[in-house]
Amino acid sequence: MSAPAAAATIARPPEAARGVLAWLQQNLFASPLNTLLTLASLYLLYIMAPPLLDWGIFGASWLGSSSSDCPNRETACWVFVRARFSNIVYGSYPIAERWRADIVFAVAAAIFGLLVLPRLPGKLWIGLAALVVVPAVSSIFLAGGVFGLRSVETTLWGGLMLTLVVAVWTIVTSIPIGLLLALGRRSSYPLVRALCVAFIELWRGVPLISVLFMAAIMFPLFLPRGVEFDKLLRALVAFSLFNAAYMAEVFRGGLQAIPKGQYEAAQALGLGYWRMTGLVVLPQAIRIVIPGIVNTCIGIFKETTLVLVIGLFDFLATVQTGVSDPAWLIGDHIRVTGYFFVGLGFWVFCFGMSRYSQRLDRQLAAGKAYE
Amino acid sequence: MTSRWIVAAGFACAVLPGLAAAATLDDVKARGALHCGTAPNIPGYAFTDDKGDRRGFDIDLCKAMAAAIFGDANKFKLTPVGPRDAFAALQTAAVDILTHRFTWTYNRDAGSGLNFTRVMFYDGQGFMVRKSLNVKSVNELNGASICVGQGTTTELNIADYFRSHSMKYTIVTFADLDEARRAYDEGRCDSWSNDRGSLAARGLGLKNRDDHVILPETISKEPIAPMVRQGDSQWEDIARWTFDALIAAEELGITSANVDELKAKSENPEIKRLLGVTDDLGQKNGLPASWAYDAIKQVGNYGEIFERHLGPKTRLGMSRGQNALWTNGGMMMAPPFR
Numbered sequence: 159m160s161a162p163a164a165a166a167t168i169a170r171p172p173e174a175a176r177g178v179l180a181w182l183q184q185n186l187f188a189s190p191l192n193t194l195l196t197l198a199s200l201y202l203l204y205i206m207a208p209p210l211l212d213w214g215i216f217g218a219s220w221l222g223s224s225s226s227d228c229p230n231r232e233t234a235c236w237v238f239v240r241a242r243f244s245n246i247v248y249g250s251y252p253i254a255e256r257w258r259a260d261i262v263f264a265v266a267a268a269i270f271g272l273l274v275l276p277r278l279p280g281k282l283w284i285g286l287a288a289l290v291v292v293p294a295v296s297s298i299f300l301a302g303g304v305f306g307l308r309s310v311e312t313t314l315w316g317g318l319m320l321t322l323v324v325a326v327w328t329i330v331t332s333i334p335i336g337l338l339l340a341l342g343r344r345s346s347y348p349l350v351r352a353l354c355v356a357f358i359e360l361w362r363g364v365p366l367i368s369v370l371f372m373a374a375i376m377f378p379l380f381l382p383r384g385v386e387f388d389k390l391l392r393a394l395v396a397f398s399l400f401n402a403a404y405m406a407e408v409f410r411g412g413l414q415a416i417p418k419g420q421y422e423a424a425q426a427l428g429l430g431y432w433r434m435t436g437l438v439v440l441p442q443a444i445r446i447v448i449p450g451i452v453n454t455c456i457g458i459f460k461e462t463t464l465v466l467v468i469g470l471f472d473f474l475a476t477v478q479t480g481v482s483d484p485a486w487l488i489g490d491h492i493r494v495t496g497y498f499f500v501g502l503g504f505w506v507f508c509f510g511m512s513r514y515s516q517r518l519d520r521q522l523a524a525g526k527a528y529e
Numbered sequence: 530m531t532s533r534w535i536v537a538a539g540f541a542c543a544v545l546p547g548l549a550a551a552a553t554l555d556d557v558k559a560r561g562a563l564h565c566g567t568a569p570n571i572p573g574y575a576f577t578d579d580k581g582d583r584r585g586f587d588i589d590l591c592k593a594m595a596a597a598i599f600g601d602a603n604k605f606k607l608t609p610v611g612p613r614d615a616f617a618a619l620q621t622a623a624v625d626i627l628t629h630r631f632t633w634t635y636n637r638d639a640g641s642g643l644n645f646t647r648v649m650f651y652d653g654q655g656f657m658v659r660k661s662l663n664v665k666s667v668n669e670l671n672g673a674s675i676c677v678g679q680g681t682t683t684e685l686n687i688a689d690y691f692r693s694h695s696m697k698y699t700i701v702t703f704a705d706l707d708e709a710r711r712a713y714d715e716g717r718c719d720s721w722s723n724d725r726g727s728l729a730a731r732g733l734g735l736k737n738r739d740d741h742v743i744l745p746e747t748i749s750k751e752p753i754a755p756m757v758r759q760g761d762s763q764w765e766d767i768a769r770w771t772f773d774a775l776i777a778a779e780e781l782g783i784t785s786a787n788v789d790e791l792k793a794k795s796e797n798p799e800i801k802r803l804l805g806v807t808d809d810l811g812q813k814n815g816l817p818a819s820w821a822y823d824a825i826k827q828v829g830n831y832g833e834i835f836e837r838h839l840g841p842k843t844r845l846g847m848s849r850g851q852n853a854l855w856t857n858g859g860m861m862m863a864p865p866f867r
Binding site for chain 2: 231241242244248249250251253311313316371374375376378379467469471476479480481482483484485487488489490
């Protein structure tokens with residue numbers, strides 16, 4: 159009952175502090191330096207935006223299906239992206255089977271939509287199930303060979319589909335492995351600790367490109383003749399072990415930030431190690447490390463382009479090989495358009511992850527301490 | 530000292546079974562697919578078309594091998610490998626053959642445990658300059674700056690040539706071949722140098738191709754040949770003679786279009802031998818009698834492959850030049866099939 163009364167006594171802000179002009183003054187022209195920066199930014203925008211818009215939109219070639227429809231070499235050739243769109247999205251995945259990829263895309267989008275919803279009963283469990291069950295089921299679904307689905311070799315997978323498969327698998331597997339490694343590194347058992355430290359330092363100490371190279375080319379040498387592991391699978395294992403080491407260090411940072419008193423209090427309540435970790439330590443630690451995890455995830459997403467070194471054509475590589483098609487060899491504007499499109503694609507995904515993490519941050523109110 | 534030997538022996542035990550595996554053909558047959566290593570993207574040689582299919586001159590060589598072995602040109606798997614990793618991929622049996630853009634050189638042949646099969650493309654290093662420079666010969670390029678791509682024999686060839694002609698030069702290197710071309714286009718260098726095939730292909734990306742000219746001199750020999758592992762001479766024979774068969778087919782006038790007719794009607798004894806009508810040449814290499822027929826029928830003869838991907842009717846517009854048959858003034862000649 160007291161709330162409306164309190165509100166009534168609060169004076170309205172003076173007229174000058176409201177409205178568009180006030181906002182402009184407070185945010186853009188608050189001080190001489192601020193004004194200077196605003197004017198400089200406006201000038202930059204003035205000289206950069208028109209050519210960019212002209213290059214990418216107004217002067218660009220949009221319609222048609224071949225390189226002859228892009229006569230203007232000074233502007234973007236979206237015809238190239240349109241003509242090769244299915245290759246950029248699916249790689250060499252057989253055309254007749256692409257509906258399978260479409261279903262996987264749709265399911266992934268639906269799950270992401272559910273996770274973004276602010277309130278949902280049992281969201282945590284839905285999320286966990288989706289993160290474990292969906293990648294596994296969709297990989298089998300894409301690979302085929304069971305339930306009457308035609309088998310599609312992973313060497314034919316490519317494009318954005320491959321990028322997402324690698325990124326999602328790596329993220330989903332490296333987080334739990336990393337968490338276990340981080341806990342192991344802080345374990346009181348010397349053997350566990352030593353093993354975890356060795357694992358983390360070994361994987362962090364080598365470049366990813368050499369790990370992939372080992373997985374793709376050296377590893378088969380140590381198998382008996384005739385035994386073959388799928389190359390994509392080898393790459394996925396390499397990606398997840400490598401990134402698990404990074405995730406472990408992110409988690410360790412969070413674990414170290416929990417005051418000792420929290421551990422002692424949990425022990426005083428009679429909680430064992432796993433209950434103490436699961437109920438007291440991790441809920442606090444994970445909040446702290448969300449920015450770090452997302453940072454690593456964004457890194458993983460971009461690292462997926464390295465699969466080209468083992469002969470798989472990801473999102474970037476499909477565009478690279480596209481601009482080498484003699485049918486499109488008419489000028490640099492094809493190349494520039496292709497790379498611009500890839501850059502845009504990567505930015506959309508990475509920015510999306512970043513926004514999602516900020517949202518998660520706010521929801522968990524982890525930001526409080528810093529405000 | 531002893532521990533070093535133990536490590537070496539362990540390594541040998543782990544590695545040698547892969548290397549010494551004599552019967553590559555058996556492995557390939559058991560697997561049901563030929564594994565070829567090709568370049569990821571080179572216009573005309575190895576690229577992906579709009580539908581997502583891998584195409585090009587190098588890919589067709591792989592298909593011809595698959596057709597000769599299985600009677601089905603589609604029983605192959607491609608592993609795109611960059612020049613840096615290609616030798617390792619072949620040495621470790623990740624691929625059975627490299628149909629790549631590698632120049633046959635002494636060091637690559639003698640030191641690597643790998644063998645070149647036969648030259649399938651004679652290339653050589655050339656120079657492109659702006660017409661406005663009024664240069665008619667490489668020998669007029671004294672003091673010029675030259676844009677090149679990194680990591681190939683290009684730089685060494687320029688150094689050798691310019692030094693032997695006592696000319697000064699500046700090399701500007703780029704990690705990416707297209708970047709070298711772009712820098713030249715933007716005026717960073719007086720000239721742009723690469724294999725002539727590459728100049729033709731990547732030159733299509735120049736702002737105005739008509740403002741530029743490729744100088745007449747070829748300063749290096751670049752015989753490009755597919756590679757196999759050393760130590761399996763049967764496999765090497767299969768590769769070499771399959772490629773020879775493609776060239777012999779052109780010599781004998783056999784094309785993918787008329788091969789059926791010639792197989793049924795031709796009285797030419799060499800055609801009859803090659804197509805498996807009278808002799809069974811394939812069996813000596815563990816291949817079916819129709820091996821050459823299958824390769825020609827499904828992929829075409831050497832000339833057809835050249836015209837399909839590199840010839841005047843393609844955007845690359847290369848003439849046969851040194852790659853013409855020996856009867857037409859070129860260097861392509863197949864040993865006799867008898």
